Amino acid sequence: MDMRQSVIATIVLGAIASGQSIASPSPQLRQLFTTNACPGCDLSNADLRGYNLAGANLRGANLQGANLQDATLLLANLERANLSNANLTAAYLERANLQQANLTGATLVLATLRHASFRRANLTNANLSGADIRYGDFRRANLSSANFEQTNLQWARLNGATMNQTNFEEAYRPRMPYGLNLW
Numbered sequence: 001m002d003m004r005q006s007v008i009a010t011i012v013l014g015a016i017a018s019g020q021s022i023a024s025p026s027p028q029l030r031q032l033f034t035t036n037a038c039p040g041c042d043l044s045n046a047d048l049r050g051y052n053l054a055g056a057n058l059r060g061a062n063l064q065g066a067n068l069q070d071a072t073l074l075l076a077n078l079e080r081a082n083l084s085n086a087n088l089t090a091a092y093l094e095r096a097n098l099q100q101a102n103l104t105g106a107t108l109v110l111a112t113l114r115h116a117s118f119r120r121a122n123l124t125n126a127n128l129s130g131a132d133i134r135y136g137d138f139r140r141a142n143l144s145s146a147n148f149e150q151t152n153l154q155w156a157r158l159n160g161a162t163m164n165q166t167n168f169e170e171a172y173r174p175r176m177p178y179g180l181n182l183w
Helices: 003-018 027-035
Strands: none
Touching: none
């Protein structure tokens, strides 16, 4: 059985075990699963819980409302992707490229975002509580009304970020040489 058949069989068996209706994955999902790339694809509301998408190229993809809980997106390219209202709870996005991505209303609770780049990204109303954002790059990002409660922001870069009504309650951010110290 080749990789493609294995992935499709896993999806079908997973659907049977969970009681979900059996449906063939969309052509975009098949492309993602077989090539680990789907730039510009419409994956809105896709259920990608727990999938290993390490190194995936999802540049400019529409992942609005997608469920990526517990997904592995290590080194993934999500530049300019639409992740608005996506569920990324406990997702692993170390060193992911999220530059200019739309994460409005996204849930990134307990996510691993070490060394991730959010330059010029829109995180308005995003929830990042408890996330590990060490060395994260948020330069010029819109963090308005975002929740960073109890996050680890050690060495994170926030220069030029918009932070209107952003919640940094109990966030860990020691004074570091990057020019912006909130305390």
